Amino acid sequence: MMNSDVKVSADSIGTTSHDAWIEQALAEHRQSQLHVEQLGRLPLSLSLKGLMWLLRLYVLFMIAVVAVNVFQQVH
Amino acid sequence: MSTRVVKEERASRAQDRLQVLQARSHRQRWRLIWLLVGPGILVMLGENDAPSMLSYSATGAQFGIGFFLPFVLLTFAMAFVAQEITVRLGAVSKTGHADLIYRRFGRFWGNFAMSDLLFTNLLTLVTEFVGIVAGAGFFGIPKSIAVLGGVGMVSLALVAGRYWVWERVTLILALTNLVFVPVAILSHPLWGQVTSSFLTWHPFPVQGFGSHTLVILLADIGATITPWMLFFQQGAVSDKGLTLKDVAHGRLDTAIGAVLATMGAAACIVATSALFTHHMNASQFNAAEFAQALTPYVGHLGSALFAFGILEAGLVAATTISTSSAYAFGEVTRRAHSLNAPAKKAPSFYLVLILVAASAGAVVLLPGFPLEAVVIMVNVIAVLTMPPAIGFLLILANDGEVMGRFRSGRWLNTLGISVGMFVSLAGIIYALTVIIPGFHL
Numbered sequence: 001m002m003n004s005d006v007k008v009s010a011d012s013i014g015t016t017s018h019d020a021w022i023e024q025a026l027a028e029h030r031q032s033q034l035h036v037e038q039l040g041r042l043p044l045s046l047s048l049k050g051l052m053w054l055l056r057l058y059v060l061f062m063i064a065v066v067a068v069n070v071f072q073q074v075h
Numbered sequence: 076m077s078t079r080v081v082k083e084e085r086a087s088r089a090q091d092r093l094q095v096l097q098a099r100s101h102r103q104r105w106r107l108i109w110l111l112v113g114p115g116i117l118v119m120l121g122e123n124d125a126p127s128m129l130s131y132s133a134t135g136a137q138f139g140i141g142f143f144l145p146f147v148l149l150t151f152a153m154a155f156v157a158q159e160i161t162v163r164l165g166a167v168s169k170t171g172h173a174d175l176i177y178r179r180f181g182r183f184w185g186n187f188a189m190s191d192l193l194f195t196n197l198l199t200l201v202t203e204f205v206g207i208v209a210g211a212g213f214f215g216i217p218k219s220i221a222v223l224g225g226v227g228m229v230s231l232a233l234v235a236g237r238y239w240v241w242e243r244v245t246l247i248l249a250l251t252n253l254v255f256v257p258v259a260i261l262s263h264p265l266w267g268q269v270t271s272s273f274l275t276w277h278p279f280p281v282q283g284f285g286s287h288t289l290v291i292l293l294a295d296i297g298a299t300i301t302p303w304m305l306f307f308q309q310g311a312v313s314d315k316g317l318t319l320k321d322v323a324h325g326r327l328d329t330a331i332g333a334v335l336a337t338m339g340a341a342a343c344i345v346a347t348s349a350l351f352t353h354h355m356n357a358s359q360f361n362a363a364e365f366a367q368a369l370t371p372y373v374g375h376l377g378s379a380l381f382a383f384g385i386l387e388a389g390l391v392a393a394t395t396i397s398t399s400s401a402y403a404f405g406e407v408t409r410r411a412h413s414l415n416a417p418a419k420k421a422p423s424f425y426l427v428l429i430l431v432a433a434s435a436g437a438v439v440l441l442p443g444f445p446l447e448a449v450v451i452m453v454n455v456i457a458v459l460t461m462p463p464a465i466g467f468l469l470i471l472a473n474d475g476e477v478m479g480r481f482r483s484g485r486w487l488n489t490l491g492i493s494v495g496m497f498v499s500l501a502g503i504i505y506a507l508t509v510i511i512p513g514f515h516l
Contacts, residue, residue, distance in 0.1 A: 021089065021093070022085055022086055022089040025088075025089040025092040025093055025096065026085055026088060026089050026092065026316070028169075028318045028319065029085075029088070029169050029316060029318075032167070032168060032169035032170075033169060033170070035168075036168050036169070036170050036174070036175075036178065036477075039178050039179065039476065039477065040178075041178075041179065041180070041181050042179040042180060042470070042474060042476075044180075048470070051466065052184065052463070052466060055462050055463040055466050056187060056463060058462055058463070058499065058502070059191065059459065059460050059462070059463055061506070062459035062460075062502055062506060063456070063459070065459075065505070065506045065509050065510065066452060066455060066456055066459065068509055068510070069286075069290075069452075069509045070449075070452060072509070
């Protein structure tokens with residue numbers, strides 16, 4: 001988790017140079033971006049992988065059900 | 076992404092942040108709310124799109140005032156639970172939903188999530204243009220002009236130049252979704268019955284909960300909870316530049332959006348319940364036919380407002396759904412994807428934005444294509460693809476490495492899992508009614 005205690009004040013921004021105040025206003029954003037860039041893959045447990053496969057099969061099954069329903073309505 | 080694009084994007088965002096910081100340091104409460112609201116209201120009113128309003132119209136016309144009014148309130152409460160997570164995800168990670176899914180789950184699962192999004196986005200966009208054409212048709216505007224107008228509205232992003240400008244213009248248009256409120260008033264409903272239905276959930280549908288009622292029920296769920304909403308709001312929160320301190324305002328923004336969207340949806344059901352009261356068979360009505368059929372009960376002004384509401388719903392949703400596709404494309408391909416970036420600097424983002432809208436519009440112009448018949452089924456498909464999207468959302472919301480102290484607690488997890496189970500269960504019951512003829516709840 002990134003450091004969330006980035007202190008920026010509107011008054012201090014008003015007194016600094018253009019590039020510097022942009023950096024100051026977006027300090028938290030820069031930290032978050034760096035943190036996200038460093039994120040690796042989430043380790044998925046077997047049960048979590050099973051659940052994700054189950055949900056994937058659910059979608060495929062439901063699409064087939066919708067196709068059947070549309071076919072029933074048309075005929 | 077080139078350094079110059081990033082610089083321009085950052086300069087625009089920094090200007091917005093400066094205003095927020097000034098409002099916060101001067102304790103300007105209302106100004107702060109004004110500056111920070113946007114993504115939540117847009118996503119909720121954007122989801123009151125053309126197929127959704129048509130679903131609500133079918134609900135009112137076929138079931139009248141009763142069970143479905145409080146049900147719609149419940150579905151928007153569930154939408155709030157899901158969308159609140161995207162506010163936290165966006166404010167903490169400052170990146171989009173697709174980007175996080177690809178980073179944390181890898182390309183294999185990311186591709187599945189993206190295929191669900193693109194499939195439902197394209198289908199939904201087609202129905203938005205059906206709504207735009209139908210609404211415009213009521214005012215005598217030809218199909219081709221209506222489609223061009225729709226694509227033109229989506230293309231406004233090109234000239235807006237900044238996220239803030241785009242958001243405010245779209246927000247003003249989205250607020251006109253409330254035109255359904257005066258239409259409901261003009262239909263002179265029995266307000267006592269409306270109040271009573273919210274309190275008692277009665278009367279239940281006279282047809283019972285068979286296949287037909289469940290299609291409408293699923294369509295109404297699909298009218299409030301869909302995959303594009305997750306991708307859009309997280310993308311917009313990150314593009315707007317919300318920070319950890321803004322999470323409370325992000326929640327308020329989403330809550331305001333949910334309340335406004337519930338008002339629009341409930342008003343549409345109340346307005347069209349006049350057709351149920353007068354025993355009009357509206358099962359095969361399209362948007363324009365609903366407006367025409369309502370004329371004896373709400374007058375010419377009321378029916379014109381109704382048609383305008385459908386037109387507006389299609390325009391706003393075409394804009395937000397195209398944007399969600401463009402955000403996701405940019406995040407996955409790691410190309411510039413911000414409304415703060417000028418068109419010259421983020422050509423692929425704007426190209427995808429306009430291309431998806433133009434393709435959907437072109438489908439509507441195909442002669443003899445049976446579009447009206449599939450409008451409600453699109454909402455059904457959207458809700459059936461939702462469980463995996465909620466799965467990714469809940470796993471990310473509990474990912475300590477991403478969320479830190481903003482990860483979901485026990486209560487938020489209970490609510491989130493309940494929404495996921497409710498949506499999945501509704502789908503299973505629907506499947507049973509299709510597979511087993513005569514199945515009834």
